[in-house]
Amino acid sequence: MTEDIYQDPIIRLSKQREHDGFLDSPDIRGTADNPLCGDRVTVELDISDGIIRHMKYQVRGCLLTRASCANLAGMIEGVDISGIHRLRNEFNRALSSQGSDRHEFPPPVAVFSPVAPHKSRHSCLLLPYDAVIDAMDAQVSAD
Amino acid sequence: MAFDPRQIMKAFPILESGTGKNTLHYLDNAATAQVPNAVINAMVAHDAGRRANVKRGIHRLAESATAAYENARESVARFIGVQNPAEIIFTSGTTHGINLLAHSLGNTLKPGDEILLSPVEHHSNLVPWQMLQDRFGIHINFLPMDDNGLIDTGSITEYITPRTRIVSLSHGSNVTGALTDTAALGDAVHEHGAVLILDGAQVIPHGPVDLPALKADFYVFSGHKAYGPSGIGVLWGRMEQLEKVSPVFSGGEMIGDVKLLTSTYAEIPHRFEAGTPPITQAVGLGAALDWLHRLDQPGLNRHLMTLTTQVINGLQHLSVESNAIRIIHPAMDTGRLPIISFIVRGIHPHDVCQFLSDRYDIALRGGFHCAQPLHEQLGLPEGSTRVSLAAFNTQEDVDILLEGIAECMRILL
Ligand SMILES: Cc1ncc(COP(=O)(O)O)c(C=O)c1O
DSSP states (O other), X not given: OOOOOOOHHHHHHHHOOTTBSOOSSOSEEEEEEETTTTEEEEEEEEEETTEEEEEEEEEESOHHHHHHHHHHHHHOTTOOHHHHHHHHHHHHHHHHXXXXXXXXXXXXXXXXXXXXXXXXXXXXXXXXXXXXXXXXXXXXXXX | OOOOHHHHHHTOGGGOOTTSOOOOEEOBTTTOOOOOHHHHHHHHHHHHHTOOOOSSOXXXXXXXXXXXXXXXXXXXXXXXXXXXXXXXXXXXXXXXXXXXXXXXXXTTOOTTOEEEEOTTOOGGGTHHHHHHHHHHOOEEEEOOBOTTOOBOGGGHHHHOOTXXXXXXXXXXXXXXXXXXXXXXXXXXXXXXTOEEEEEOTTTGGGSOOOGGGGTOSEEEEESTTTTSOSSOEEEEEOHHHHTTOOOSSOSTTSEEXXXXXXXXXXXTTGGGOOSSOOHHHHHHHHXXXXXXXXXXXXXXXXXXXXXXXXXXXXXXXXXTTTOOEEEEOOOGGGOBOSXXXXXXXXXXXXXXXXXXXXXXXXXXXXXXXXXXXXXXXXXXXXXXXXXXXXXXXXXXHHHXXXXXXXXXXXXXX
16 A cells, blocks of 8 residues: 555645635636646746636546646745746656655655555646646747 | 455455455446456466467467457457357447448448437547548438437337438447437338447446347447446447448458458458557456356346446435535436436536545546537536445445535535
């Protein structure tokens, strides 16, 4: 048996609904799908000067995807496009690294460290990041 | 000998941990079943004592490897009630068998021809036919299914047309466990000059089948779901149908006389087995079906149906107050397989599976089970969680499963 990922802080995050829903008039919108399991995250963002001000999301997915959506929405204010790529890369590196090469989890996502041994679930955590990147990319190409 | 799942369990090394106490509750048999010692030993003995290429070698080992390979074909024939072992073609699995048929039968199709499938199908009985649409300009139609995922085969006369050339259906669903009522199919299909293919991937693991009585023309299944190794499967075809099919894979082992520009083909079944076949795996499959064949069949069936009923009743019990669980299941009295899929409203199937794996070492399957259209038609966009039972499963497996699901609902809902 492997490390239990259903620990209270993750479960609590998955039940947060503060940013679950729609913005009144979002500046941009993005979607990411996980074709392996049919999960889908759609994000709506208010941005000004290339900086994210608010995020709301709609999610069809597992507890981990929900928890990661809530977590990201709570920390994304003030992040720009390079920032979201950096957050995703650091998160992914911490999830994927092992043993002596181990990368620390950045504090805002440290709650997810029990998921690291479950490689098949990493994409659930990264899905909201991909949805934000999808939104920002679309905006960049529209500019 | 009376059926005793505890004795059966002992035949499966993966179920015995170092302490002799089983901690694994393996309920993902519809994906891949575990293998008994009889199969492992047969494959080891083959590789340790008889390993050689088959068919052409003229030395002691080649002859005994060929005999072992052909004996495996005979074991398969006995298991599926077929008199002539030449009707058994070894493939790498169900998917390979359906693709072989889609390519070979596909080559004979003309624009406007029709293929009849159902929404219940595994992707492997859907996508190979979809790929023919653009190449040959054919149309795919679907038999309807009911709310429990049962294919309405009785309505075949409404859906089959003079242009229908192929009818390819699941013999038993890998999601709902529903057994397809095949009684109305054979005659209707043959009256229209079409051929009937049945996907038996989920049926063969549960005991011998009298295939000729089903009036199908072709039947496909996989070894790894029937207590055998992966990399081996079977395509059975009626000889008169096989004679009409031209091979799609070619090369060594499937030829008669080879000239630079033309060749003749070997006899059936060899003409459909191009290249070196999966010999050790065929030996393993033969051993698996012989092993399964020797079990007390009524006892095995009773055991599996008892456990299936307990799972269904247990899930319904957990859901009495909250109505949180929806089981997708055909009625017990229509004949079914020991496969139960369900959803817990508010908990994603992947979380159910992960939770039960992490805390109870229970192996389940969550998601679409390669049947996305079926799930979408049943209004299950997140898929489902599937329990699939095998001979070695016990009452204890079911008890722990239900305890785990109750705990999962308590913590995650
Ligand atoms: C009903 C059904 N058909 C086809 C398949 C495909 O089998 P395989 O992957 O062994 O080719 C499966 C297995 O997942 C199945 O359950």
